[in-house]
Amino acid sequence: MTAALALNKPHPALAQSGASLPEVKHGYWWYAPPPKAEPNRTDEVNPLVKPVIPPxxxxxxxxxxxxxxxxxxxxxxxxxxxxxxxxxxxxxxxxxxxxxxxxxxxxxxxxxLQNPALNSKSANPMVGDARAELTAHKDDVRQRYLRAHANEFALVMFSRTTCGYCRVQWPIVQRFQDEIGWQVTLMDLDRRPDLGARYGVEVTPTTMIIRRNSHQRMVIAAGIEAYPNLAQMAYQAVKLLTGDIRPEQFMTGAGEEGGFFDALSAGPIAASDPRALSRDRRIGDESTPFGPRQ
Known part of the structure; x- marks a missing residue:
C-alpha cells in the first residue's frame, strides 16, 4: 500500500509548476478495476411513436x-x-x-398461360383419365429401362431372423423379380454378420442395388418400402450408377427427363457448369462412394 500511495502522490516540483503527471501504470498487487459503466435504466417506458403511413x-x-x-x-x-x-x-x-x-x-x-414451360400442369395433369394415362406411361418407361439392365444389376435385401419387418418387405422385393426379371437375394445378417460391416448395413430390412462385376452399389430402401416406390428408386439408382443422369437429376421420375421436373432441363444450375466436371469426379469413379467404374 505504501508503494501505491507513493506512485499516486504528485511530485512537489510538478505540483508547483502545474504540470500533469504521466499516466500511472499500476502494478499487479495494486490493480485498480476500470470504472463501472452506467447501468441501463430498465424502468424507462419505451416512447409510443405513431408510424407514418404514406398515401x-x-x-x-x-x-x-x-x-x-x-x-x-x-x-x-x-x-x-x-x-x-x-x-x-x-x-x-x-x-x-x-x-x-x-x-x-x-x-x-x-x-x-403465356409461358407453358413454366407451368407444371402440362407435365403433371391432375384429371382422372389423363392422370391414369401418365401413370401407365411412367410405369412402361421404368419397366423397359430396368429390364434392359437386368443382366447388369441385382437386388439384395439384408435381414435378420428376428426382424418382423423383414418378413413384410421380402415379398415386395420378390415381386420386383417377378415383374422386372432381376435376380434378388436375401442376406441374413444373423448368419453372416460380416456382411453388415462389409456393406455398411445397420438397419434391417435394407434393400440395396449391386452392380455385377463392380464395386458399385447403392441403398434404395431402409425399412419397409412399397413396391411402386421401390421400383422408382431402383430406376433412379440405375440411371445414376450408369451415368445416364447426374446427381442433380435424382428426383427426375420415369419419362420426366428433359421436361418440367428435370433440374437440368434448361441448363446448368450450379455455380459451375456440372457438365464441365472432370472425369475423376463423375459418379462411379474411385473418388466416389460407389467404387471404381469397370
Missing amino acids: MAELAAWTPPRIRKLIEDQRDYAATALTVDAVADFWRLEDFARRKARAFAGLTQIAM
Whole structure:
C-alpha cells in the first residue's frame, strides 16, 4: 500500500509548476478495476411513436419487406394505443397487402398461360383419365429401362431372423423379380454378420442395388418400402450408377427427363457448369462412394 500511495502522490516540483503527471501504470498487487459503466435504466417506458403511413400511391412503390415492416410497426402501435383509428389503420395496411398479393397471383396465372414451360400442369395433369394415362406411361418407361439392365444389376435385401419387418418387405422385393426379371437375394445378417460391416448395413430390412462385376452399389430402401416406390428408386439408382443422369437429376421420375421436373432441363444450375466436371469426379469413379467404374 505504501508503494501505491507513493506512485499516486504528485511530485512537489510538478505540483508547483502545474504540470500533469504521466499516466500511472499500476502494478499487479495494486490493480485498480476500470470504472463501472452506467447501468441501463430498465424502468424507462419505451416512447409510443405513431408510424407514418404514406398515401397508397406511394405505398404501391414500396418493396414487400418494407411494407411488412410498416404493418408490424402499426400493429404494435395499435395494440399499445388501443384506439379505433390505430386499429383501423392496421387493417387498412393488411387489406393493401392482401390486394397486392391478389394482383400478383392474377399476373402469375397470365404468365403461366403465356409461358407453358413454366407451368407444371402440362407435365403433371391432375384429371382422372389423363392422370391414369401418365401413370401407365411412367410405369412402361421404368419397366423397359430396368429390364434392359437386368443382366447388369441385382437386388439384395439384408435381414435378420428376428426382424418382423423383414418378413413384410421380402415379398415386395420378390415381386420386383417377378415383374422386372432381376435376380434378388436375401442376406441374413444373423448368419453372416460380416456382411453388415462389409456393406455398411445397420438397419434391417435394407434393400440395396449391386452392380455385377463392380464395386458399385447403392441403398434404395431402409425399412419397409412399397413396391411402386421401390421400383422408382431402383430406376433412379440405375440411371445414376450408369451415368445416364447426374446427381442433380435424382428426383427426375420415369419419362420426366428433359421436361418440367428435370433440374437440368434448361441448363446448368450450379455455380459451375456440372457438365464441365472432370472425369475423376463423375459418379462411379474411385473418388466416389460407389467404387471404381469397370
